[in-house]
Amino acid sequence: MRTLVLNAGYEPLAIVSFKRALVLVMNDKATIVERMEEDPVWGTQRSYDRPVVILLTRYVRLPGGRRVPVTRRGVLRRDSHRCAYCGKAAATIDHVLPRSRGGADSWENLVACCLRCNNVKGDKTPQEMGWELRLMPRPPQGAHWTVRGTERTDPRWEPYLALAA
Known part of the structure; x- marks a missing residue:
């Protein structure tokens, strides 16, 4: 069982185990916002509700904002596993501006691509091939990307994740 942790300003921070969430609640570092109705946890002195969503009592400052790291899996997920050139199922990623020409490994330069289009394109740009991108590659946004484990x-988490989108 997992629990969504909200910052003191109701910003989604993380997904933690039920046990970790319960320890935060027991140490008065968090309060339960959403709970499971059945099966309370019995301690030595009292019982505790099973937390589904908890709210930290103190605000936690995150250094430098959150950047989503560029990964192959992330690019495929962002593009819904669809080729940016033909729209078929994609299993690889492609550099819009090829690495051999200085293209970076960035959200703006990587797209999901099917194996056929990837092989045909090679180290050319889409303009040289006469192709158009079906979508403009950009960094993903929203709580589903910045909070690990929200796949x-x-x-019961949806209202809190929607606030951050």
């Missing part, structure tokens, strides 16, 4: 969300 498999609990329906």
Whole structure:
């Protein structure tokens, strides 16, 4: 069982284990916002509700904002596993401006690509091939990208994740 942790300003911070969330609540570092109705946890002196969403009692400052690291899996997920050139199922990624020409490994230069288009394009640009991108590559945004573990969300988290989008 997992728990969504909200900063004191209701900003989604992380997904933690149920045990970690319960320790934060027991140490008065967080309060329970959403709980499971059944199966309380029995301690030596009292019982605790099972936390689904907790709110930190003190604001945690995050250094330098959150940047989503560029990964192959992330690019494929951002582009819904669809080729940016033909729209078919994509299993590889492609540099719009090839690395051999100075193209960077960045969200703005990487797109999902099917194997066929990737091989045909080679080290050319889409303009040289006469191709158009079906989408403009840009960094992903929203809580589903900055909070780890939100790929498999609990329906009770949705209102809190939607606030951050």
